[in-house]
Amino acid sequence: xxxxxxxxxxxxxxYVPAFVLSKQLESVFKINFLVDTGSPTTLLSWNEVPYATxxxxxxxxxxxxxxxxxxxxxxxxxxxxxxxxxxGIYDLVVGNLGLSNxxxxxxxxxxxxxxxxxxxxxxxxxxxxxxxxERLFLIQSAR
Amino acid sequence: MSHMSIVGDDxxxxxxxxxxxxxxxxxxxxxxxxxxxxAIKNHIVVxxxxxxxxxxxxxxxxxxxxxxxxxxFIRDKRNEI
Numbered sequence: 217x218x219x220x221x222x223x224x225x226x227x228x229x230x231y232v233p234a235f236v237l238s239k240q241l242e243s244v245f246k247i248n249f250l251v252d253t254g255s256p257t258t259l260l261s262w263n264e265v266p267y268a269t270x271x272x273x274x275x276x277x278x279x280x281x282x283x284x285x286x287x288x289x290x291x292x293x294x295x296x297x298x299x300x301x302x303x304g305i306y307d308l309v310v311g312n313l314g315l316s317n318x319x320x321x322x323x324x325x326x327x328x329x330x331x332x333x334x335x336x337x338x339x340x341x342x343x344x345x346x347x348x349x350e351r352l353f354l355i356q357s358a359r
Numbered sequence: 360m361s362h363m364s365i366v367g368d369d370x371x372x373x374x375x376x377x378x379x380x381x382x383x384x385x386x387x388x389x390x391x392x393x394x395x396x397x398a399i400k401n402h403i404v405v406x407x408x409x410x411x412x413x414x415x416x417x418x419x420x421x422x423x424x425x426x427x428x429x430x431x432f433i434r435d436k437r438n439e440i
Contacts, residue, residue: 227436
């Protein structure tokens, strides 16, 4: 089974479309994740999730640090990711996911950046590239 | 909540198709919508705004379900790390 990721024309990085479902919150989000082996954690970016539709009692997660500064994240509980694989829709239960706050810990606005599919989930797959390097494949030999 | 009704084949295919179109046409979109939120459906920008609150309001006014569009904040990604 493999999931195809496509290359951004503007930045040459690889993205994978996925639906994120938080069972507890009964919320579904549509995210183009940046495939990021340099990120230890999968994280949803504030600018890709409509805060207005979320319940406001989300628990806070730990502090994350990136080049844009440090920020706290909220916890989206009981999440599953749905990818489109060559065999059809592939669901992966991932548990809690972080959702970045739109403010850094010192009160500045976080820049809008991509949500990242980090190594915590990428470890479930092996990775290969097409010969022309325009596509990246997340491959899983057996469940 | 029925997962398959929300995350069905048709919705997924449209999501993938519009995402590919978005990335293929990103540099053109930067010329017109730089630093704006855009919503894309069937290869057409159906809503756009510089502020997220305004953007959400516009989607609501146009009766657009966020799960039927691809949403992206347009910016020059070459400067991101």
